[in-house]
Amino acid sequence: MRDVAVVGYAQRQTTQFDGSPTMVELLVPVFQELYEKTGLTRSDIGFWCSGSSDYLAGRSFSFVQSVDAIGALPPVNESHVEMDAAWAMYEAWLKIQTGEVDTALVYGFGKASAGTLRRTLTLQLDPLTMTPLWPDTVSIAGLQARMGIDAGLWSEREMAEVVNRSLSDAEKNEYAIRKGGSSVEDLLARPMYADPLRKHDCAPVTDGVSAVVIAAGDAAREITDRPAWIRGISHRIDPLHLGARTLTESPSARAAAAALDLTGVEVAELHAPFSHQELILRREIGLADDVTINPSGGALAANPMFTAGLNRVGEAAKRIWDGSANKVLAHATSGPALQQNLFCVMDGSN
Amino acid sequence: MGKQRAAVIGVGQTHHRAVRSDVSIAGLCREAIDRALADANLTFDEIDAVVVGKAPDLFEGVMMPELYLAEALGAAGKPLLRVHTAGSVGGSTSIVAASLVQAGVHKRVLTVSFEKQSESNAMWALSVPLPFIMPVHAGAGGYFAPHVRSYIRRSGAPTHIGAIVAAKDRTNALNNPYAHLHNEGTTVESVMASQMLWDPIRYDETCPSSDGACALVIADEDTARASDSPAWIHGTVMRSEMTTAAERDQVNPLAGREAAAALWKQAGITDPLREIDAAEIYVPFSWFEPMWMENLGFAAEGEGWKLTESGATAMGGILPVNASGGVLSSNPIGASGMLRFAEAALQVRGKAGDHQVDGARRALGHAYGGGSQFFAMWVVGAEPPSN
Secondary structure, three states: OOOEEEEEEEEEEEOOOOOOOOHHHHHHHHHHHHHHHHOOOHHHOOEEEEEOOHHHHOOOOHHHHHHHHHOOOOOEOEEEEOOOHHHHHHHHHHHHHOOOOOEEEEEEEEEHHHOOHHHHHHHHOOOOOOHHHOOOHHHHHHHHHHHHHHOOOOOHHHHHHHHHHHHHHHHHOOOOOOOOOOOHHHHHOOOEEEOOEEHHHEOOEEEEEEEEEEEEHHHHHHHOOOOEEEEEEEEEEOOOOHHHOOOOOOHHHHHHHHOOOOOOOOEEEOOOOEHHHHHHHHHHHOOOOOOEEOOOOHHHOOEEOOOHHHHHHHHHHHHHHOOOOOEEEEEEEEOOOOOEEEEEEEEOOO | OOOOOEEEEEEEEOOOEOOOOOOOHHHHHHHHHHHHHHHHOOOHHHOOEEEEEOOOHHHOOOOOOHHHHOOOOOOOOOOEEEEOEOEOHHHHHHHHHHHHHHOOOOOEEEEEEEEEHHHOOHHHHOOOOOOOOOOOOOHHHHHHHHHHHHHHHHHOOOOOHHHHHHHHHHHHHOOOOOOOOOOOOOOHHHHHOOOEEEOOEEHHHEOOOOEEEEEEEEEEHHHHHOOOOOEEEEEEEEEEOOOOOOOOOOOOOHHHHHHHHHHHHHOOOOOHHHHOOEEEOOOOEOOHHHHHHHHOOOOOOOOHHHHHHHOOOOOOOOOOEOOOOOOOOOOOHHHHHHHHHHHHHHHHHOOOHHHOOOOOOEEEEEEEEOOOOEEEEEEEEOOOOOO
């Protein structure tokens, strides 16, 4: 395998982009910021890959317009996944592994505020047996949380502890759209939203764009003294049907994490859109107690659809770049109730 | 480690029809997958990863349908990727699947692409009104007709060239049992007599709207050598250009020209017309055959129609194009690009049945999408690549 590193990261996220800007308007400044941070220009990028969803945009071919943000004349080597942009990074990593290119710019985008997200995501379910019942994302997560509580696997208090830590840490994240810790008692005193979930147990609806640059070997070293080297990427999917799996577990997360060497991981950025899902992930990964979880505040502080997973990679890489950690783990999830999971291990050893 | 060799060892496709009401989306995919696995002599247990491709989710009304299809596609517990790159998606999906093997990550990858167009109205799905954006409301035919008119004006091509392509592809389709259209007796005259839809595109010069799926098994060198008649991948390429630019040449797009040049270089081909034995080119409207012959470098600019007129692209010509009947005979959009890649593989494997091009050793698979901004292509060969 070629050594490939994350060497640049830029993002914008907010509760609602003012003025309904197009994706081109949102992506151009993010690309510009990456060019400035990495010293690369458009023509230095060997491969472009993005992640987004037509249903979130409410139109077909929504990614087509985003290619205009690249300014793609002369033409570019480009691809797109209908997935979180973390999987676009995986495709770009593959492209670098084939030896065809040395650098890639990976981006994702989505305006979840344009619709009613929890209902839009219902359209991801089985169109014959599930979607007609319209179970929405929050309700499905509520069922999952309830099953774990009833089985004694976690408690409302443990969920509140996740929230309190996340929202306290989010105070240091300029892009967090929900922040400010209080106390576990205060959180538990708040009203139910989808029993046993309170509003703070559910990720806020978020609009966002984000992008990372990855580069191989010397190309990475030329950009930064301390690249975040990708030591492994692994992903798996579980069956979707809620009756076909044990909702308190995530076998795909367990199997994907087991394929990686997680010894010595100091920081983990986990994409858990609901507080109890962080507890499931931690159990499935088997992280040590002293691992710092989600110093960015994680998805409970901001969860832009189709970029939140890539943001976990960017946030984890930042801990390598600033020297505060030497080995980090990033995670992305997709589908209802942690159906599909990706892990990426990075370290700072040159 | 460098790029690993990869080959297609299994090909499967559905019987393409206007409405496949006998199967669900999952059943449609399984029809193609089961044939591809049987062809590769493999079972689901031996597949390392699954790559899914399809065009817009609005065509079936299911958001990211690969999530609910994961079990039916044999992907549970495995890595699954979902590619979406407009009409070129079937080609791009094949290329992503190939890259999993070429990168040395996996040894046996299953890739499937599909469209069940009868689940919705594609015209509606493509024409959702958007704020601040001028609606086209033209469908693909209305969008591409001006490009074709421009081609005719620029090249001075006689106006019946499109009908030659349509008659050829519809006749070729009679030898392909999977093709959607089996229109006996299609001639240049009958095409010319069909209803004008979007001048100069007549009804018989347009692709149908199909339900269908295509699947490939792509394997590493060791697995391929142990298999019967692998189609070795000699080169793959994807290129995209922007939508909004006055300087774009939409008749002969730069992205297509650059993609072809990069592809021929990768595959070590200097004279594509002589060195490629069969081509499966994405021709949804008849006139795109001569247009793409030029874009791909098989003919000089303005000369593509002469190849078509001379019979060079017919069965028995110097470069048979769309021996399968092509997109003009079957168009399950998300799968159409993969069908081109698959038919190219069948040709070099000698497994194309009644539409086999005699002695085909190297073949091109080509797909494009959007408003001709997106291109995906590969060259496959009967022998392993020399590089």
